[in-house]
Amino acid sequence: MTAPPHPESSPAACRGGVLDREGALAKLLIAPAVIYIAAMIGAPFVLAILYSLSDATTGDPGLRLVGLQNFQAALSDPVFRLALRNTFVFTLVSQSIVIVLSRILANALLKPFRGKGLVRFLVLLPWTAPISLGTIGWLWMYDSIFSPIDWVLRYLGLLGTATALLGPQTNLYWLGVPGLAMASVILVNVWRILPLATVIQLAGLSSIPRDLLEAAEVDGASPWRRTLMITIPLTLPIVSIAFLFGVVFTFTDLVVVYVLTRGGPVHMTQVLSSWTFFKGIEAGDLAQGAAISLFMFPVLAVVAVFILRMARRTEVV
């Protein structure tokens, strides 16, 4: 007696096989991510480590290992030490400013008011513009002769007369004076990161149940105490994430410094990423460049661990 063919064993049903096996499907779906990470992050990272231990140059990229020489050379270089210090100043100062300003902006955007949509759009705009174009815009703003900022200051009488608050000279030379150059670079970076931080803070603030703040109000807490005891502790995890993301973006950023000052005047705004670029690419010393860039790795690794921890904490609360 021959049984009729079982519908599930027909060729048409077999074609659905891979999609029905969860193990195989999982591997298939995760493969693009694994390939991407291995090719675009893993391989360059391994290559950087190999270069940093070699004497490779752009003219001769062969790998002859020379041990830790490149790291020793970097540490004994005063420009490297300055760049290292500048990187921390640049990152921490700009991110501290960003956190304060983004909280203020987020608080303002939480309240309903006329034209809120427009304000929100304007706040987000710097984030959508290509970073290099935005920075070139700032380069013009900081122009040593035609700076519109200087023009406004002169117009307000704060600059260019004998009794002016900022001095009798006609221009401030934003990118030409050491302290001011660092301040200018930090300002542009704040402008750049602020939208992201504001959006993250806004998400954090609006995730606090209204009941909680009302309960605190009825419980007799002043606005100041509500902020200190309820809002800040409850938004701390997400604010930390905004801060740490900002740290990563700033710590590794090359464009702002490269476009505005090229590390000048005399390396006063040099940071690790720009110094890596100048040493490794423009001067052709691949090995030195790789070694300098690897100094960023421990800091970024620690930040990454914190981000992951914070992300978990926000899930729990």
Place this chain on the structure above:
Amino acid sequence: MGRVEIRGMSKLFGNVRAVDHVDLATNEGEFLVLLGPSGCGKTTLLRMIAGIEEPSGGDLLIDGRVVTHLPPRMRDIAMVFQSYALYPHMTVYKNIAFPLRARGVKKEAVRKKVEWAAEMFKIGRLLDRKPRELSGGERQRVALARAMVREPSVFLLDEPLSNLDALLRTSAREELRQFQRRVGVTTIYVTHDQIEAMGLGDRIVVMSQGKIRQIGTPMEIYQWPADTFVATFVGSPPMNLLEQEDVLLGFRPETFLPTDAVEGSEGVVTYPFEVTYLEYLGAERLVYGNVGEKSHARHVVSRLPGSLTLPLEAGKTYPFAVARRDLRQFDRKSGLARSGDAA
């Protein structure tokens, strides 16, 4: 201490009148329940008393003092939210201590008060836990403790039992009532649950569409509803309403019984009751059916006690009756109760 007086209070949300010229005054130490369907404005009214909603008009007095535009912290009130609104990042101890710390009470005094409150609500062993580690019933106790710890003159509760399961709700209701009697704080309690309202309230305020429909003791509300809204909102199943000429005739399902079971010194009104459907609920039977002519609203329910074992069948007609003293009359147009009760 603790007399709340509301004068002509309104709240507009856009064009919607959430609360419409409400006048209301509590007695001292009273348990007042605001009862109404969702969206009737009862919670908005409570939030205005608390001070977390700004009224569009009218005045609020607490102990004779106008507090309409004062922030909540200057009103000497405490509130328990429907969600309990416990601070998730603080331990139970810190949650209860919060209102005291906000008032600058000294640490040692805070500790004593928190322990006193924890003792009162039997949550002493939970003081080190975070709210997420508590059950629903425990959270509700913590919220009550936090509200009571600074001994306010008015206590506001927004559906505090609605997140508890049915069994817990019954015991929590009993505890809440006993506790309120003990401390004697004027309490305003919002609920949409008529059983809660009847069981807890010294007086009930029935609200609908932003207006007060009736204020009275549970018995007054149930026996003498002021209009057809109250008559049909309170009571389950609701009061039967029969159209009769220019009036609506109302009677409670438990007063509509087989003729033999009705006693009435003032006489009875009998109806042929055409049974359509029966529900056996253990302690009682609900009998659905029609009376009178087809052209009128004539669907009525009878609620028979379990002790009445008379056999009834769907599709048959039986003689039923209501005692005259149990009949209520309402105006057909306005729905308002008419004085004089007999049909």
